[in-house]
Amino acid sequence: MLVGALCLAGVSSLGPAVSSSKKFAAAPVGAASRTSASQALRSVDPIMSDVLDTFPEALKLDPEAALDKAGADFCSRRNALGRAAAAAAAMIGAPKLVSAAATVKMGTDSGALAFEPNSVTICAGDTVTWTMNKNGPHNVLFSEAPDGFETDDESMEGYLSEVGATWSKKLDIAGTYNYLCQPHKSGGMVGSITVN
Incomplete structure:
Protein backbone atom coordinates (compact mmCIF):
# COMPACT_ATOMS: atom_id res chain seq x y z
CA MET A 1 0.00 0.00 0.00
CA GLY A 93 -0.45 4.10 22.14
CA ALA A 94 -4.01 3.77 20.82
CA PRO A 95 -6.57 1.64 22.68
CA LYS A 96 -6.74 -2.08 21.90
CA LEU A 97 -9.03 -3.28 19.14
CA VAL A 98 -11.71 -5.84 19.95
CA SER A 99 -12.65 -8.80 17.81
CA ALA A 100 -15.63 -8.66 15.52
CA ALA A 101 -19.02 -9.70 16.79
CA ALA A 102 -22.62 -10.17 15.75
CA THR A 103 -25.63 -9.17 17.82
CA VAL A 104 -28.97 -10.97 17.61
CA LYS A 105 -32.17 -9.67 19.22
CA MET A 106 -34.35 -12.20 21.03
CA GLY A 107 -37.84 -11.08 20.01
CA THR A 108 -38.27 -8.45 17.30
CA ASP A 109 -39.04 -4.78 17.89
CA SER A 110 -42.56 -5.40 16.55
CA GLY A 111 -43.08 -8.16 19.13
CA ALA A 112 -42.72 -11.21 16.88
CA LEU A 113 -41.33 -14.36 18.45
CA ALA A 114 -38.21 -14.52 16.30
CA PHE A 115 -34.47 -13.96 16.38
CA GLU A 116 -33.50 -10.78 14.55
CA PRO A 117 -31.59 -11.28 12.35
CA ASN A 118 -32.34 -14.97 12.11
CA SER A 119 -29.18 -15.66 10.11
CA VAL A 120 -25.69 -14.22 10.59
CA THR A 121 -22.29 -14.91 9.04
CA ILE A 122 -19.12 -14.44 11.07
CA CYS A 123 -15.49 -15.52 11.02
CA ALA A 124 -14.01 -18.26 13.20
CA GLY A 125 -13.12 -16.75 16.57
CA ASP A 126 -15.87 -14.12 16.46
CA THR A 127 -18.51 -13.80 19.16
CA VAL A 128 -22.27 -13.76 18.81
CA THR A 129 -24.26 -11.93 21.49
CA TRP A 130 -27.97 -12.52 21.96
CA THR A 131 -29.88 -9.66 23.61
CA MET A 132 -33.28 -10.10 25.29
CA ASN A 133 -35.56 -7.65 23.47
CA LYS A 134 -39.28 -8.57 23.76
CA ASN A 135 -41.76 -11.28 24.75
CA GLY A 136 -39.41 -13.44 26.82
CA PRO A 137 -38.28 -15.53 28.38
CA HIS A 138 -35.97 -16.75 25.64
CA ASN A 139 -32.96 -19.03 25.43
CA VAL A 140 -30.50 -20.33 22.83
CA LEU A 141 -30.27 -24.08 22.29
CA PHE A 142 -27.98 -25.31 19.54
CA SER A 143 -29.73 -28.05 17.54
CA GLU A 144 -27.01 -28.67 14.93
CA ALA A 145 -23.36 -27.71 14.79
CA PRO A 146 -20.05 -28.75 13.21
CA ASP A 147 -18.12 -31.72 14.56
CA GLY A 148 -16.21 -30.82 17.70
CA PHE A 149 -18.93 -28.50 19.06
CA GLU A 150 -21.00 -30.14 21.79
CA THR A 151 -24.49 -28.67 21.37
CA ASP A 152 -25.68 -29.67 24.86
CA ASP A 153 -22.62 -28.28 26.65
CA GLU A 154 -22.44 -25.08 24.60
CA SER A 155 -26.12 -24.09 24.72
CA MET A 156 -27.41 -21.44 27.12
CA GLU A 157 -28.30 -22.59 30.61
CA GLY A 158 -31.56 -21.07 31.77
CA TYR A 159 -33.45 -18.19 30.17
CA LEU A 160 -33.16 -14.45 29.63
CA SER A 161 -36.27 -12.56 30.71
CA GLU A 162 -35.08 -9.04 31.58
CA VAL A 163 -34.99 -6.62 28.63
CA GLY A 164 -31.37 -5.84 27.76
CA ALA A 165 -29.94 -9.01 29.34
CA THR A 166 -27.35 -10.71 27.13
CA TRP A 167 -25.65 -14.05 26.54
CA SER A 168 -22.59 -14.48 24.32
CA LYS A 169 -20.82 -17.38 22.64
CA LYS A 170 -17.47 -17.35 20.85
CA LEU A 171 -17.47 -19.73 17.87
CA ASP A 172 -14.11 -21.09 16.74
CA ILE A 173 -15.10 -23.98 14.45
CA ALA A 174 -16.06 -23.23 10.83
CA GLY A 175 -19.45 -24.49 9.70
CA THR A 176 -23.18 -23.93 10.20
CA TYR A 177 -24.74 -23.67 13.64
CA ASN A 178 -28.54 -23.98 13.90
CA TYR A 179 -30.22 -22.88 17.11
CA LEU A 180 -33.68 -22.30 18.56
CA CYS A 181 -35.54 -20.80 21.48
CA GLN A 182 -36.93 -23.79 23.37
CA PRO A 183 -40.18 -22.18 24.61
CA HIS A 184 -40.95 -20.67 21.19
CA LYS A 185 -39.58 -23.18 18.67
CA SER A 186 -43.10 -24.25 17.63
CA GLY A 187 -43.71 -20.60 16.70
CA GLY A 188 -40.66 -20.68 14.43
CA MET A 189 -38.14 -18.94 16.70
CA VAL A 190 -35.05 -20.45 15.09
CA GLY A 191 -31.79 -19.08 13.75
CA SER A 192 -28.53 -20.02 12.12
CA ILE A 193 -24.92 -18.87 12.18
CA THR A 194 -22.44 -19.50 9.40
CA VAL A 195 -18.83 -19.44 10.58
CA ASN A 196 -16.22 -19.02 7.83
Missing part, protein backbone atom coordinates in the same frame (compact mmCIF):
# COMPACT_ATOMS: atom_id res chain seq x y z
CA LEU A 2 2.80 2.36 0.91
CA VAL A 3 4.63 1.51 -2.29
CA GLY A 4 1.41 1.98 -4.30
CA ALA A 5 1.02 5.47 -2.83
CA LEU A 6 4.62 6.29 -3.67
CA CYS A 7 4.16 5.07 -7.23
CA LEU A 8 1.17 7.37 -7.66
CA ALA A 9 3.39 10.24 -6.55
CA GLY A 10 5.94 9.25 -9.21
CA VAL A 11 8.41 7.76 -6.75
CA SER A 12 9.69 4.20 -6.89
CA SER A 13 12.53 2.20 -5.47
CA LEU A 14 12.80 0.59 -8.91
CA GLY A 15 13.92 3.83 -10.52
CA PRO A 16 13.49 7.59 -10.56
CA ALA A 17 9.96 7.55 -11.95
CA VAL A 18 7.20 5.16 -12.86
CA SER A 19 5.44 5.34 -16.20
CA SER A 20 1.66 5.66 -16.19
CA SER A 21 1.29 2.07 -17.38
CA LYS A 22 3.07 0.90 -14.22
CA LYS A 23 1.39 3.17 -11.68
CA PHE A 24 0.69 0.31 -9.33
CA ALA A 25 3.88 -1.68 -9.82
CA ALA A 26 5.07 -2.97 -6.47
CA ALA A 27 8.64 -2.60 -5.41
CA PRO A 28 10.36 -5.59 -3.85
CA VAL A 29 9.85 -5.66 -0.10
CA GLY A 30 13.08 -5.45 1.84
CA ALA A 31 15.54 -3.07 3.42
CA ALA A 32 16.29 -1.31 0.13
CA SER A 33 12.64 -0.60 -0.63
CA ARG A 34 12.02 0.56 2.96
CA THR A 35 14.99 2.92 2.73
CA SER A 36 13.83 4.27 -0.63
CA ALA A 37 10.30 4.61 0.69
CA SER A 38 11.57 6.46 3.73
CA GLN A 39 13.59 8.86 1.58
CA ALA A 40 10.66 9.41 -0.78
CA LEU A 41 8.21 10.09 2.04
CA ARG A 42 10.63 12.49 3.72
CA SER A 43 11.05 14.45 0.47
CA VAL A 44 7.33 14.58 -0.34
CA ASP A 45 5.94 15.52 3.08
CA PRO A 46 7.84 17.19 5.94
CA ILE A 47 5.20 16.03 8.44
CA MET A 48 5.82 12.44 7.33
CA SER A 49 9.50 13.03 8.00
CA ASP A 50 8.69 13.87 11.62
CA VAL A 51 6.47 10.78 11.92
CA LEU A 52 9.23 8.54 10.55
CA ASP A 53 11.73 10.08 12.97
CA THR A 54 9.36 9.38 15.86
CA PHE A 55 8.20 5.94 14.69
CA PRO A 56 10.92 4.43 12.44
CA GLU A 57 9.36 0.99 12.89
CA ALA A 58 6.35 2.13 10.82
CA LEU A 59 8.17 1.18 7.63
CA LYS A 60 8.77 -2.35 8.94
CA LEU A 61 5.04 -3.15 8.73
CA ASP A 62 4.10 -4.83 5.48
CA PRO A 63 0.32 -5.34 5.46
CA GLU A 64 0.33 -6.52 1.83
CA ALA A 65 2.67 -9.38 2.73
CA ALA A 66 0.50 -10.17 5.75
CA LEU A 67 -2.53 -10.41 3.45
CA ASP A 68 -0.70 -12.62 0.96
CA LYS A 69 0.31 -15.02 3.73
CA ALA A 70 -3.16 -15.02 5.25
CA GLY A 71 -4.85 -16.29 2.11
CA ALA A 72 -7.60 -15.01 -0.11
CA ASP A 73 -10.66 -15.51 2.07
CA PHE A 74 -12.32 -12.57 3.81
CA CYS A 75 -11.82 -13.78 7.36
CA SER A 76 -8.10 -14.34 6.94
CA ARG A 77 -7.72 -10.93 5.31
CA ARG A 78 -9.74 -9.25 8.04
CA ASN A 79 -7.71 -10.98 10.75
CA ALA A 80 -4.43 -10.02 9.05
CA LEU A 81 -5.56 -6.42 8.75
CA GLY A 82 -6.66 -6.52 12.37
CA ARG A 83 -3.22 -7.71 13.48
CA ALA A 84 -1.54 -5.01 11.37
CA ALA A 85 -3.89 -2.36 12.77
CA ALA A 86 -3.29 -3.58 16.32
CA ALA A 87 0.48 -3.38 15.77
CA ALA A 88 0.16 0.14 14.38
CA ALA A 89 -2.14 1.17 17.23
CA ALA A 90 0.31 -0.22 19.79
CA MET A 91 3.09 1.89 18.26
CA ILE A 92 1.15 5.09 18.84
